[in-house]
Amino acid sequence: MPDPILTLQGLNAFYGDFQALYGIDLEVAEGEVLAIIGANGAGKTTLMRSISSLTQNRPEMVRYRGEDIGALRADEVAARGIALVPEGRQLFPSLSVEENLIIGGQIGRKGAWSLPAIYKLFPILEERRHQQSTSLSGGQQQMVAIGRALMANPDLILFDEISLGLAPIIIKDIYAALPGIIGEGMSALIVEQDITKALAVSSRFYCLQEGRVSLEGTSATIAREDISRAYFGVA
């Protein structure tokens, strides 16, 4: 296995007194696509937030390219090349479609992704570029959210339930576009409720259950029963 780009060591996360993650150990290799699956409330979003430093960690809990980044601010983590497509899209309502994309590139990292490249990937966004982002359909908003993250030219991109609330046909489109997106040598963590989709695009997976890793393995070879056991915690 190539060098890991990201290593989590005993990652804990809290909301006030409530502990949402317990000692997560996880590795993402350079160029690898990893799936994170788990039931509602398992802690998937919390994991994404911890990696992005939106929640406070201890420095050594998150290691990225040989650097302890757990205690950095979220903007410092972003500047190092980790981008998040957040759950529920979370576009900036006061910004137009194009401004949402431009602000994604504000970090100024060099790479393949630029405004024209995004418009080539999602042509509809170019047509709607001066519209307010909130006036788009859910699927189009998701494209903006993905484009916004790509504009940072990240080395590691985190997708949190990009299919949430979208029609199956749109989900299909987005997943069809994913290999083209990730193909450029990026590493990716994909959180997804739809296990089949998640396993299809990933090489390995981790399953979370009540804040702990209940199973990890190779996406192609895992047995369905093992997953449902790890997923729901039933024997």
Added chain:
Amino acid sequence: MEWVNAIVQGTLLGGLYALFAAGLSLIFGVMRLVNIAHGDLIVLGAYLGLSVTTVLGLNPLLALIVVVPIMAAFGYVLQRGILNQTLGKDILPPLLVTFGLSVIIQNALLESYSADPQKLNAGALETASVAVGSLSMGLLPLLTFGIAIAVIAALQWTFYRTALGRAFRATSDNQEIAQLMGLNRRHIFGLAMALALSVTAIAGIMLGIRTSFDPSIGGGRLIFGFEAVIIGGLGNLWGTLVGGVILGVAQAIGAKIDPGWQLLAGHIAFLVILALRPNGLFPRING
């Protein structure tokens, strides 16, 4: 004719109130902070203008070149050093901390400049006037009004046409996600306060040229600015100009009826608008 004159003078006075209001509106727009010390910062701007004009012998308008950067730097430091620590869900800390700041500024000014009223001397500009038909308009009020328009246009442009403005709007929309775009919100807020205090410096100097001032008048200036913001509609920069003008005209009409009614008439206009249009005349549509 006298009434027309009163309305024209009131309108021009509204320019000054819009300058009071613009900084307040900007800060609220970016970080939902209501700065109780805003009026005292305006007065601080006037006093800095006084020191610069006496030490360097400059015209107060030229003193802006010195005072604006000083106030901007002060704003940035203030925001990063103190005010950023107060921002959160609870409205109490920012309110009480800026209230404490207001008392500090007021008494620091008293300590260094005494309670004697002061004025900035802009020479011939103060008495010059232009005649339009039978109306005579003072050059200074006209200039103030023009500056107010220019300042608001510049703020509007910054907000909607520049990377900084984009960062302001994004941070205002969603601080967490803005951080993910590599924006350090503490720095962004510092810049917003720096910009707001630049405008405040301009407001302070125009105030100081127009009337005499002393350390205690900050509260009143905060109230005028606040009324202009609410009348115009929260978050609407051009609205603050309209709000300032309405306030100025109401005061001028009140003063025409009875000099003791000037301020009261302005407050009453504000309360009437609050009763009829609680969101102001031109509320911004999106949140």
Added chain:
Amino acid sequence: MNLSNLHVTRTSRAAKAAAVVGALILIVLIAAPWWAGRADMRLMGELFLYLALASLWNLMAGYAGLVSVGQQAYVGFGGYMLFALTIFGGIYPLGAIALAGVLGALVAVPVALLIFRLRGAYFAIGTWVIAEVFRLSFAQVSALGGGSGSSLPVGIVKSLAASRSGREHLSYWLALGSTVIVIAAVYLLLRSRNGLALTAIRDNELAAGSLGIDIWRTKFVVYVVTAALTTMIGALIFLQKLRISPDAAFSVNDWTAFVIFIVVIGGIGTIEGPIIGTLIFFVLRETLADLGTIYLLVLGVVAIVIMLKAPNGIWGLIRGRFDIELFPLSFRVKTTHPSKKG
């Protein structure tokens, strides 16, 4: 452990001790005319009135989330009503104070309807506008001396008590009594159903709303009650001062800034906070007042530092260390000894 050994209670040993000590202190204070000098009594009277104002402001800001920087509106209104009712209405001063409270409540109703349209911090500045309107309006009333103000006629002052010392004792007891009444009222209000609603609102306004608590109504009641009591305190303050002018009556520094400092320093959102804050404030004032503006500067700095470093004030620090509550409001779970079980 057996669950039936547990019971929920509000009282604690510290609270019971505090009640006893409090009662003793109260008796000593009532007896002050027999042991304290004239100047000390004046100072204590002033202290009690500040304590009452601070407790009322704390009820609004610390419990109902209504941060006002305009309570001077009611202090001044109370003062002016005392003067107007006694001079023009010929009403005995104590009756005038009570009537002023009623009028304060009546005025507060339309004011609340108007400024409750402003949210959060803008509400605060709205209250200040109201206070300005009051100040400017009373400055227009020439019968009450207009902008320069007026004095309470000697006849009215004498009607309180014939001798000077008699008047001084009476006004001391009035100040003490009003503080006791205000603190008791706040305490009882917080222990009532309304109090639970208030605490719920303070802790989480959204959740309180979804529990079916009428937030608007609760806040409205607090605002009006506070206004009425503040008006009465205002009348008392100017019964002591015997002179009133718009600038003194509606001073934001005297009746709001100091009060806010007291509450912030003592600890906002607790009954004990204003008491501690008032004591500290008066100690600071009596020792540093000669410094003039520097003293106010220091006060501002102290308030900011406390707000940033210890937002629950001095009482918060004490409570955090010893877990005590002198005015028992929160419920505690206690174990009873099995022997005592009925």
